[in-house]
Amino acid sequence: MRHTNRVIAGLFGLGLATAGVAALAQPSAGPSTGITFRNTVTGEQLDVSQGKEGGRDTPAVKEFFQTGKNLYIDDKSCLRNGESLFATSCSGCHGHLAEGKLGPGLNDNYWTYPSNTEDAGLFATIFGGANGMMGPHNENLTPDEMLQTIAWIRHLYTGPVKDAVWLNDEQKKNYTPYKQGETFPTDVKGQCKPLE
Numbered sequence: 001m002r003h004t005n006r007v008i009a010g011l012f013g014l015g016l017a018t019a020g021v022a023a024l025a026q027p028s029a030g031p032s033t034g035i036t037f038r039n040t041v042t043g044e045q046l047d048v049s050q051g052k053e054g055g056r057d058t059p060a061v062k063e064f065f066q067t068g069k070n071l072y073i074d075d076k077s078c079l080r081n082g083e084s085l086f087a088t089s090c091s092g093c094h095g096h097l098a099e100g101k102l103g104p105g106l107n108d109n110y111w112t113y114p115s116n117t118e119d120a121g122l123f124a125t126i127f128g129g130a131n132g133m134m135g136p137h138n139e140n141l142t143p144d145e146m147l148q149t150i151a152w153i154r155h156l157y158t159g160p161v162k163d164a165v166w167l168n169d170e171q172k173k174n175y176t177p178y179k180q181g182e183t184f185p186t187d188v189k190g191q192c193k194p195l196e
């Protein structure tokens with residue numbers, strides 16, 4: 001009898017321990033997001049806490065995770081960083097100006113996956129990858145760096161303004177297709193600190 005009790009107590013303890021682990025697992029599942037990010041190809045939900053550490057507590061990332069709105073669009077300090085991040089991680093396949101190379105062009109209004117016209121969709125493609133050579137980039141870019149990269153990709157756009165759904169009305173009014181040769185001073189003011 002005593003033995004049986006101990007077994008039951010043991011099982012009960014195990015149950016508690018499991019519940020404890022489940023409860024603990026919650027916070028490590030990362031920032032709660034107002035919107036759900038899904039893999040561009042499979043539709044599987046992405047866990048934005050996975051991957052390269054850091055870059056999750058900036059005001060821009062917090063806003064983006066809640067609303068999908070990218071505060072870095074048109075911010076010169078972020079464009080300066082985004083240009084360099086894009087050059088390191090993306091341009092080898094997508095071309096220096098995102099004109100397309102091994103990977104498709106990202107500077108026109110044709111998208112294999114129309115979800116990429118929203119910054120949340122573009123983020124999901126960068127974070128979780130797409131088909132073939134388009135692997136996930138969450139191990140080499142933080143969410144904050146992805147938002148900077150997205151701002152740069154949007155800046156490279158040369159297509160019709162009516163299809164630039166990532167721009168608000170004010171930004172649409174000021175839109176001019178990207179022209180080569182623009183440079184940003186390293187100390188340009190804005191939300192993004194120079195990259196280390």
Ligand code: HEC
Nearest residue numbers: 089090093102103104111112113116125130131133134137
């Ligand atoms: C090793 C080569 C390679 C690298 C590096 C790469 N891509 Fe890609 N990318 C591809 C290929 C190939 C595709 C087409 C995959 C598909 O259709 O599913 C693609 C597709 C995409 C698409 C979908 C475009 C559409 O028309 O819907 C986006 C967006 C994209 N890449 C962004 C990026 C960004 C941003 C980076 C850098 C962080 C990057 N890629 C790095 C090869 C690459």
